[in-house]
Structures are given as structure tokens and as C-alpha cells.
Amino acid sequence: MIVFDLSCAHGHRFEGWFGSSGEYADQVAEGLIACPQCGSVDIGKAPMAPAVGRKGNQQAAAPRSHDGDAVSGGAMPAEVAKALDALAKVQAKALETSEYVGDRFAEESRAIHYGEREAATIHGKATEKERRELVEEGITVAPLLAPFVPPDEVN
Incomplete structure (x- = not known):
């Protein structure tokens, strides 16, 4: 599965899971993807931070929310x-x-x-x-x- 960050024409961001990039393109073309907030089918990929691996000798600390809980990533x-x-x-x-x-x-x-x-x-x-x-x-x-x-x- 591929996970894309998506956004609608109104700026709402959400996540979509697809079997391939081609499947994503087909679903967008057919109007099968809609914004869960406003229902817009004018959808595009939102900018995403690339997943860049760390050096083998480094360990990343999990990002934390304001109350200290682990968050995305x-x-x-x-x-x-x-x-x-x-x-x-x-x-x-x-x-x-x-x-x-x-x-x-x-x-x-x-x-x-x-x-x-x-x-x-x-x-x-x-x-x-x-x-x-x-x-x-x-x-x-x-x-x-x-x-x-x-x-x-x-x-």
C-alpha cells in the first residue's frame, strides 16, 4: 500500500491509501476520492516530507505533541x-x-x-x-x- 497526503481545493488535508500510484491517478480521474470534510472531488497530492533514513548509528526520537505523547512519524x-x-x-x-x-x-x-x-x-x-x-x-x-x-x- 502507498499512503499519500492529499488536499482538496479548499485546503483540507487528509490521508489516502492506494495499491499503487496508478490506482491513485485512476481514482482521482473517476472522481472516486472526496474530501472527508467538505466532499470536494477536486483533490491533489499535498506536499510531503520525504522519508530519508538516518545513519545506521543514529536513532531518532519520536516527535512529541504539546502534552508529550508520540505523534505522526x-x-x-x-x-x-x-x-x-x-x-x-x-x-x-x-x-x-x-x-x-x-x-x-x-x-x-x-x-x-x-x-x-x-x-x-x-x-x-x-x-x-x-x-x-x-x-x-x-x-x-x-x-x-x-x-x-x-x-x-x-x-
Whole structure:
């Protein structure tokens, strides 16, 4: 996985996880990445500090916040790691009983909502425009919170 610092046209910064730089470029082009604060799909990579290794005989002190706790770049607090692990496990369990519909997510969601298809729990891909349209139609959608590799992209 590659982690990029991203920002929207309004200056909000957030992090995105991608399988490759090409995957990032594809998702931006399709409008699949939206700012979690304002919903803007005008997204770009934010400047990042390069990861430069230290000499073998040097050890870096973890950066500290104003109250002395380790922050970004330091060790992840055990509570955060535990919470993220639990979230990933809950999501994986939920996806076991959910049908992956890929790019047909918007179409399948509408079919279920309007009774044209049997009710089912589904997950898949939708552009930001499709997501907005579904919400405007009263169709409940929610993003996956942990990184997910679609079944058709698994090695």
C-alpha cells in the first residue's frame, strides 16, 4: 500500500491509501476520492516530507505533541492500533455477507431501493457524483472505512 497526503481545493488535508500510484491517478480521474470534510472531488497530492533514513548509528526520537505523547512519524499508540485492527476485522466480517457489485454499485443500489431487485447487502465502487445522486434519492450509502481490495484485483 502507498499512503499519500492529499488536499482538496479548499485546503483540507487528509490521508489516502492506494495499491499503487496508478490506482491513485485512476481514482482521482473517476472522481472516486472526496474530501472527508467538505466532499470536494477536486483533490491533489499535498506536499510531503520525504522519508530519508538516518545513519545506521543514529536513532531518532519520536516527535512529541504539546502534552508529550508520540505523534505522526513516531510509534502508533497501542490503543489506536488496536482500534484500527478491530475496525478492519468488523468490516471484513461484514463484507463476508455482502455482495461485491463493482462499478454497478449505483445501479444495483437503485434496483434494491425501488424493489426491482431482492433486498441484499452490497458493496462496490461509485463516483462522487453517483454517491451524491443516491443520497439525493434517499438511498443510504456509506463508505468503507478500512482499505479494501476488490475481489477482481486480488493477486
